[in-house]
Amino acid sequence: MAHSTTPALADDALAVLRDLTGRPDATFHPGQFEAIEALVARHERALVVQRTGWGKSAVYFIAALLQRRAGSGPALIVSPLLALMRDQVAAAERAGVRAAAINSANVTEWRAIEQHLADDDVDVLFVSPERLVNPRFRAEQLPTLVERCGLLVIDEAHCISDWGHDFRPDYRRIRDLITELPAGVPVLATTATANERVVADVAEQMAAGGHEVLTLRGALARESLRLGVLELGTPARRLAWLAEHLDALPGSGIVYCLTVSAAEDAAALLAKAGHRVLPYTGRTDAAEREAAEEALKRNEVKALVATSALGMGFDKPDLGFVVHLGAPSSPVAYYQQVGRAGRATPSADVLLLPGVEDRDIWHWFATNAMPTQAKADAVLGALAEADRPLSLAALEARVDIRRGPLELLLKVLAVDGAVEAVQGGWVGTGRPWTYDAERYERVAAARVAEQEAMLAYQRLGTDRAAPGEQCRMAFLTAELDDPHAAPCGRCDTCAGPWYPTDVTVPVLESARETLEHVGVPVAPRALWPTGLDTLGVLADGEPLKGKIPPGEQVAEGRVVARLTDLGWGGRLRELFASDAEGNPVDAEVPPELGRAVLRVLAGWEWEQRPVAVAWVPSLGRPRLVDTLATGVASAGRLELLGPLELSPTAEPLRGSTNSAYRVRDLWGRFSVPPTMAERLASLEGPVLLVDDLVDSRWTMTVAGRLLRQAGADSVLPLALASVG
Structure with missing residues (x-):
């Protein structure tokens, strides 16, 4: 197929760029046209590693449109996030590029899009990596797309590499996709967050079939960003600082938190302090997420308080600030998140408020990520x-x-x-x-090194910093192996702190009061998990399935707090920490926590006051559970029924497991002693069922069912903490 000569190609590409940007004076950044030329004129494979805001999407939109004008089929762009797709489709249409997307959020549009593809009315098709493993898509759509593909684009290409900070297994399918492409189809991979190890891994996968890969790498420093770190210690001081100074930050922005609970807590506290903020987490409904994104883009809110669910692809060029309540586990991930700010503004503020709980959270995520x-x-x-x-x-x-x-x-x-x-x-x-144990061990070791680097970033500018380590931007870009890393002259270690450090007493007290709130509801289980019959779990010889009968259900329960909460979470994590050998540490309920339990009971708006207390026997923390139950009974003047009877063959329960196996392990583990059954038959009113920690909620469900069957009018679960 004939292609334009380089001078004509340059003119055509520049015309499309100006349509895309809406600026008649727009010109290419260094490297942009070189990438377009490699793809369109030479049909090469190119890996572009450039900072956020450089214009990577412009490269593939222009290349896609020029390929279409030369008679090629539509470009196939693998894109990881729905928010990214929405923004990119809109940007493509502004440039006259006919774009469509196939993902889980627009199922009702798939048939119409398929018809547009059949009619050759689509220039660019975005697909999520998850579509690549969908059987119907692979069988019905992918072969035709591959056969007609005029350009394959892998956006956020670091996701291909398990060395990357945001590895996604679905992305590995792209290796197979590349090998299936007809000869001469150009391939483009783009990312802003890849060190040399990730670049080499991605390039190796792109080279499948013996192809050369052109790597275009630019300076990653962001001249608009002013970086800082403010050590404030406690969650209350961090939130108080934010409540006091949020309005002084420029424009609108994002407040990142490490966990869903922390984001929800922080959003509630900031809203209570009068700030216009919205939460944005994995628990946020999809429609509410989209509405929150639009509210931020229109500057209708000061900030979204978000987890990493708001990450790659969110496009607000004038985002004025990014604040982190707690540090991500690697400088690369941190760079990716702060890169959302200052893309089209001369300056933006980036501030990290690290927490003492950060390492625990990093460890939890790391141990749950590896097969x-x-x-x-x-x-x-x-x-x-x-x-x-x-x-x-x-x-x-x-x-x-x-x-x-x-x-x-x-x-x-x-x-x-x-x-x-x-x-x-x-x-x-x-x-x-x-199982490639050696490989996973290397990845795990790399994760630990990244965590240590993040701690080193926090120490910059202090007497604990390594000699010569001062500039924050230079440190971050050096972690990305940027050969252009150099002092920025703007961060707090180069130019001194640019942010206030004070927290006034009234605001701090208000934050403490909010974080000291106790009493998180625990929803009751209403359905048995599927597959119990295959595990031999039967009730009176019949399979256990479907709805739990109302007469066997527990009521809504309470815990003091979640382990991931900003307020009580840290103290509860210490209480439930294991010793050096990994064994539970048993102790009586600390007085402070005992008072918190009484506050939970005082604020519990139950329909009827409980009349008695029973508890779940514990092999790991018997003193903790016993003192909790007896203390509650004494304080409330409730009848002390004692513990359920534990099977003599019971062993310590394993850690988090799935629902069917947890019910299997609990089935037959407990029984109601005869003396307790006699008392239950004569009691009128709810029974508090006490345990130390709620994880899957199945322990309370199974134990509470026994109490209901023995005659308890209702069962109110109560524990010190819940997981998540």
Whole structure:
């Protein structure tokens, strides 16, 4: 196929750029036209590593449109986030590029989009990486798209690499996609957050089939950003600072938190202080997320208080600030998030308020991210034994893995070819699979090194910093292996603190009062998990399934707080920490926590006051549970029924597991002693059922069912903490 000569191509590309930007004087940044030329004139494979706001999307929009004008098929752009797709489709249309997207948020539009593709009315098609493993999409759409593809774009390409800070197993499918492309189809990968190790990994995958890969790497420093770190210690002081100084930050922005609970707590506190903010987390409804994004873009709110759910792809060029309540676990991830600010403004403020709880949170996420040999063997064994495809729910009932980690593991196994998603569920392929322990150990070690680097970033400018380590921007870009890393002259270590450091007493007291709030509701379980019959869990000889009868359900319960809460979370994590050998540490309920429990009871708006207390016997923390239950009974002058009876064969419960296996492990573990049953039959009123920690909610469900069956009018679960 003939292509334009370079001079003509330069003129055509510049004309499209000016349409895209709406500026008749627009010119290319260094490297932009070079990438376009490589793709359109030479049909090469290019990896572009450039800072956020450089204009990577302009490269692929212009290349896609020029390829279409030369007679090629539509560009296929693999894009990771729905927010990114919405913004990119809108940007494409402004440039006269006919764009469409296929993802989980627009299922009702798929048929119309398929018709537009058939009519050759689409220039650019965005797909989420998850679509690449969808059986129907792979069978019905992908072959035609690959056959006609005029350009393949991999956006946020660091997701391909498990060395990257945001590795996504679905992205590994792109390796196969690249090898299936017809000869001469150019490939573009773009990212702003890749160090040399990630760049090499991505380039190696792009080179599939023996192709050369052109890497275009620019300086990553962002001249508009003014970086700072303010150590304030307690969550109350950090939130008080933010409540007092949020309005002084320029424009509108994002306040990032490490956990969903922290984001929700912070948003509630800031709203109570009179700030216009909205939460944005993985628990936020999809429609509410989109509305929150639009509110921020229109400057109708001062900030979104968000988790990493608001990350790659959110596009607000005039975002004035990014504040972190707690540090991400790596400088690379931090750079990616702060890169949302100051893309089209001369200056933007970036401030990190690190927390003492950060390391615990990093550890929790890290230990839940990696597959293990035992879990992989369990999944492969269950699929091999099945005579039909297994749905996620059916597979969950056969392996001792929770839903989230199970989905992640299936994606890893699918990428390695050991399992496959088909109509009706998952099947094993029979291909051998070997757990690459050495590789995962290297990745885990890299994660630890990244955490240490993040702590070093926080120490810059102090007497604990390494010699020569001062500038924050230079440090971040050096962590990304940017050869252009140099002092910025703007950050707090180069030019001195630019932010106030004071927190006034009234605001601090108000923050403390809000964070000291106790009494988080615990919703009751209403349905038994599927698959209990396959695990031998029966009730009176019948399979246990469907709705839990109302007469066997517990009522809504309470805990003092969640382990991830900003207020009580830290103290509760210390209480439930294990010793050096990994064993539970048992002790009496601390007086401060005991008073908090009484505040929970005082604020509990139950329909009827409880009349008695029973508790779940504990192998790991018997003193803690016993003193909690007896203390509550004494303070409330409630009848002390004692503990449920523990089976003599009971062993310590394993950590977090999926619902079906947890019910199996609990079934037959407890019984109601005869003396307790006699008392329950004569009591009129609710029974408090006490435990130390609520995780899956199945312990309270199973134990509470026994109390209901023994005659309790209702059961009110009460514990010190909940997980998540």
